Amino acid sequence: MKADRILGALYGQTLGDAMGMPSELWPRSRVKAHFGWIDHFLPGPAENNAACYFDRAQFTDDTSMALCLADAIFECHGEINADVIGAHILRWAEGFDAFNKNVLGPTSKIALNAIRDGKPVSELENNGVTNGAAMRASPLGCLLPAHSLDEFIDQVALASSPTHKSDLAIAGAVVIAWSISRAIDGAGWQEITDALPAVARHAQEKRITTFSASLAARIELALHVVRHATGVESACEQVYQLVGTGTSTIESVPAAIAMVELAQTDPNRCAILCANLGGDTDTIGAMATAICGALHGVSAIDTSFKQQLDAVNQLDFTRYSEQLYTYRCEREEA
Numbered sequence: 001m002k003a004d005r006i007l008g009a010l011y012g013q014t015l016g017d018a019m020g021m022p023s024e025l026w027p028r029s030r031v032k033a034h035f036g037w038i039d040h041f042l043p044g045p046a047e048n049n050a051a052c053y054f055d056r057a058q059f060t061d062d063t064s065m066a067l068c069l070a071d072a073i074f075e076c077h078g079e080i081n082a083d084v085i086g087a088h089i090l091r092w093a094e095g096f097d098a099f100n101k102n103v104l105g106p107t108s109k110i111a112l113n114a115i116r117d118g119k120p121v122s123e124l125e126n127n128g129v130t131n132g133a134a135m136r137a138s139p140l141g142c143l144l145p146a147h148s149l150d151e152f153i154d155q156v157a158l159a160s161s162p163t164h165k166s167d168l169a170i171a172g173a174v175v176i177a178w179s180i181s182r183a184i185d186g187a188g189w190q191e192i193t194d195a196l197p198a199v200a201r202h203a204q205e206k207r208i209t210t211f212s213a214s215l216a217a218r219i220e221l222a223l224h225v226v227r228h229a230t231g232v233e234s235a236c237e238q239v240y241q242l243v244g245t246g247t248s249t250i251e252s253v254p255a256a257i258a259m260v261e262l263a264q265t266d267p268n269r270c271a272i273l274c275a276n277l278g279g280d281t282d283t284i285g286a287m288a289t290a291i292c293g294a295l296h297g298v299s300a301i302d303t304s305f306k307q308q309l310d311a312v313n314q315l316d317f318t319r320y321s322e323q324l325y326t327y328r329c330e331r332e333e334a
Contacts, residue, residue, distance in 0.1 A: 002184050002185070006142040007297070007298040009180050009184070010139075010293070010320055013138045013286045018060075019305075022035070022275070025280060027278055028237075038276050050103065056308075056312065060103065068085070068088040072087070090115050093112055106130065122161075126165040129166050129169055130249065131253065131287075132169070133159075134172035137180075140159055140181075142294075157170045160173050166210050170203060174203040193223060196216075197217075215254070226258045263292065265296065270289045274289065
């Protein structure tokens with residue numbers, strides 16, 4: 001059952017990313033005017049300078065970096081090594097020519113340039129607050145048991161450190177990974193959301209490096225907005241206007257939690273709602289739909305969506321899920 005939920009998390013990440021790709025980084029009004037309503041895979045429009053590199057059902061840097069993280073974990077036999085993770089992400093970035101395309105966030109770009117110049121990850125400052133750590137955190141949720149929160153935070157911080165070391169960025173990655181890990185253990189969404197603000201608070205306050213609003217409070221706001229909205233359209237509009245859907249962790253991670261709630265944890269509905277939200281649609285979609293996939297397992301992913309993702313991306317997600325499951329079991333037994 002856990003292996004099935006891990007596979008669901010990986011397919012959920014990919015589904016949310018690919019569905020949200022065409023509208024990424026556009027205002028909500030422009031998404032509506034251009035697309036009407038997105039409910040199937042579309043190619044990136046030529047006029048979207050972030051999505052124009054991608055074709056129908058292709059995923060973006062979010063899932064590419066998540067797979068880099070998984071590959072680095074496999075190379076190190078289930079252990080997290082920051083320099084190996086950095087090397088894998090850099091190799092992908094150079095292969096995709098990401099430095100010359102509008103696909104890398106500013107924090108990641110600076111960090112990867114320093115890694116390319118030979119600087120070890122331990123010497124990098126990486127105090128940015130964008131969502132590059134959270135967007136790739138799903139493999140960490142698949143790998144790491146959630147029984148010790150402090151140990152969980154430390155492992156996520158280490159995995160995030162090649163590009164992000166700030167308290168807020170780490171806390172955002174912890175929120176996504178911890179939600180996925182608890183879902184893989186069989187916890188229900190209500191149980192997860194009840195505990196999430198305290199998890200976020202602990203992660204953000206463990207080693208304070210920035211002045212920032214409280215991620216815990218923003219998650220509580222996001223859940224309140226969705227639970228008290230009158231209808232889906234009103235809920236999405238309020239998430240966009242009040243919680244925010246930008247590339248900062250303080251907006252996009254709470255927005256992702258809100259969308260899981262709004263979709264009632266249905267991964268297909270979640271991916272579609274995120275794609276139409278406006279803002280960082282692919283990243284919010286990747287994070288939120290990964291959680292939904294972990295809650296319900298791969299069988300909850302629409303067969304047509306799954307077939308298209310497989311045909312276009314030619315990736316063996318079963319191999320990834322089986323390997324992550326093996327390493328998770330080893331950690332649980334240790």
